[in-house]
Amino acid sequence: MSLAIVHSRALDGLAAAAVSVEVHLANGLPxxxxxxxxxxxxxxxxxxVRAALQNNGLSFPHNKRIVVNLAPAELPKEGGCFDLPIALGILAAxxxxxxxxxxxxECAGELSLAGELRPVRGALAMGLALRRESSARRLILPEASAAEAALVDGxxxxxxxxxxxxxxxxxxxSEQPLxxxxALPRAAAAEASDLRDIRGQAGAKRALEIAAAGxxxxxxxxxxxxxxxxxxQRLAGLLPPLTTEEALESAAVLSLAGQFDPARWGWRVLRSPHHSASSIALVGGGSPPRPGEISLAQHGVLFLDELPEYNRAALEALREPLESGRILISRAARQAEFPARFQLVAAMNPCPCGHLGNPLRECRCTPxxxxxYRGRLSGPFLDRLDLQIEVPVIAPAALAGVPDGEASARVAERVAAARARALARQGCSNALLPAQALDRQARCDKAAMDLLLKAAARLGWSGRSYHRVMRVARSIADLAGSEVIAPAQMAEAVQLRRGLGGGLV
Structure with missing residues (x-):
């Protein structure tokens, strides 16, 4: 037979589009x-492919005109994953x-010159695509990649x-089956850094608990x-375990970037890019488009330290993904969409020298x-951050006498209970609660609503800030097991938008 067709997959964003590898052998000039x-x-x-076939005693058709067509023709193909289907197509033809x-x-794999199969990127995406299409075909992959794809049930x-x-x-x-x-077992979480290691900072720990709960x-x-x-760095340890679908989504993006670690299967990701990261590094891009840090942190935590030192354009690019949970990368030739449902935690100094408000050292910065320095962060970007709190200095003498705080495990239990209440009530976390559902799901008593309206009018909040404070108040009420938001819970939510230098943002 001079024509053979082998089925494979090409990565297109997080999708894995079906590709037919058509191999035709004909007479003519080799x-x-x-x-x-x-x-x-x-x-x-x-x-x-030529070297792999020859080095294993297989016949390569040197005297034939070989044409390999990767269909559909308009879909860009990249990577070494087509080595295996091309080799099988030549052997079949x-x-x-x-x-x-x-x-x-369906098969994918990179060949060494000796014929060994090497892992490929995106094995999980290929498995998810097969399940989504309800395909009866089996997937043949190199051993390491197959262990990833086997995580997909069915x-x-x-x-x-x-x-x-x-x-x-x-x-x-043949009676020699493959x-x-x-599937890889879900890895037991290693001993993470514990919240108990941080002495003092009760207010910041409380904010961290509320952030985790909602x-x-x-x-x-x-x-x-x-x-x-x-x-x-301790926020990820307070979050509930990933569901199987969430773990698959997180692992699929990491696999697409070649960063999936089987030893961390089922763990929440903590991504900490350096402040020199570009816009493309944060949100994704390139040719072909690759996922950025916000997508690699899917269902995990994205930590941006020294926030004002980041390129302003890079921070502004985070505004839409923070609300939509997705990023659409558009280029002249193609588009690619990646998930971006991450939890942002950022840290910054109050001034260039870092000591504004420090009772132990004098600040040397002019107004x-x-x-x-603060102007490097735009108002619209800050408006999208739910909790904005000060972390005060604790004198060494006072720090030595502060007892250890609560362990992360105990705080995580309260967080899990609060998230369970939110899921049972509205089917999503409080941060994702739509604005039109707030009046129904974030019910306040009259005194709490009056307090919120007074604060919003006095501080000139936008509609977004108003809704975000209501969502934070709902999380505080869930931690307390309260169905209705009380005035004290609303007051705490208002105070948790305290931002730079003690002012309210």
Whole structure:
């Protein structure tokens, strides 16, 4: 048979579009042509496939005109994942394996020159695409990639370590089956840093608990050494365990970027990009588009330390994903959409020298320098941060006498109970509660509503700020087990929008 078709997948954002690898052998001037909008690394597969076949005693049709078409032609193809389907297509077209047996499979894998199969990016995305399409085909992948794809229930995944394993399994009448992939077990969480390690800072710890209970964004403002980074790094330990679907979504994005670690399967991600990160590094982009930090932090925590030091354009690019939970990257040739449902925690100093308001050290910044420093953060960006609190300095003498606080495990129990109440009531966390549902789900008594309206009028809050304070108050009430928001809970929510230098934002 001179024509063979092998099924595979091409990564397109987080989707894995179906690709037919069509291999045709014809008489004529010997050549090896690869068509179908292939990137450079795909075109290089010609040499890898040729060497892999020859080094394993398989026949390569040197005297034929080989044409490989990756259909659909308008879909860009990248990566080394097409090595395996191209090699199998050549073998099937030249009669060395059973071409009919390939109809029930989809495969992807990079070949070494010796014929070994190397892992590929996006194995989870391929498995999710098969489940979404309810396809009866089985997925053949390298061993490490197959363990990822097997996490998707309802998808048959098999693996091979070497090209010859596949050749033996695809011979007519072969009784040598491929091994079935086994899903990775959910990893037990390692001992994380505990909230008990932070002495004092009761107000900041309370804000951290409220942020965890309602999935709210949080800004910590205070002089250096007050524990802002330590607090932020402990937020992930307060959050409830990921559901299976959430863990799959998180792992799929990490797999797409080649950063999935099987040892951390089922853990919430903590991403801490350096403040020199560009807009593309944060929100994603490039050619072809790749996920940025906000997508890699899917269902986890994104920690931005030294917030004013980030490029302003990069911070402004976070405004829409903070509300929509997704990022659409548009380029002239194509678009790619990635999930971006992350919890933002940011930390900053109150001034350039960092000691404004520090009772132990005098601030040397002029008012103009302080204003310029804070002006690096736009009002619309700050308006999207639910909790904005000060982290005060604690004198060493006082710090030595402060007893240990609560352990993260105890706080996490209260957070889990509060989140369970919110999910039972409205089906989502309080931070995601739509504005039109606030009056029904965030019911306040008259005194609490009067307090909120008075604060909003006096402080000139936008409609967004007003709604965000109501959501925070709802989280505080959930922690207290209250159905109706009380005046004290509303007052605490108002105070938790205290921002830079003691002023209200």
């Amino acid at each position: 050549s090896f042509t690869l068509v179908g909008l292939a990137e450079t690394e795909v075109k290089e597969s010609r040499e890898r 030249s009669g060395q394996i059973d071409a009919a047996a390939l109809a029930g499979f 998808v048959g995944v098999q693996f091979a370590k070497h090209l010859l394993d596949l050749v033996a399994a695809l011979q007519p009448g 091994a079935a992939a086994v 999935a709210h964004s949080l800004l910590l403002v205070g002089p250096p050494g007050t524990g802002k980074s330590m607090l932020a 103009d320098q302080v204003a310029r």
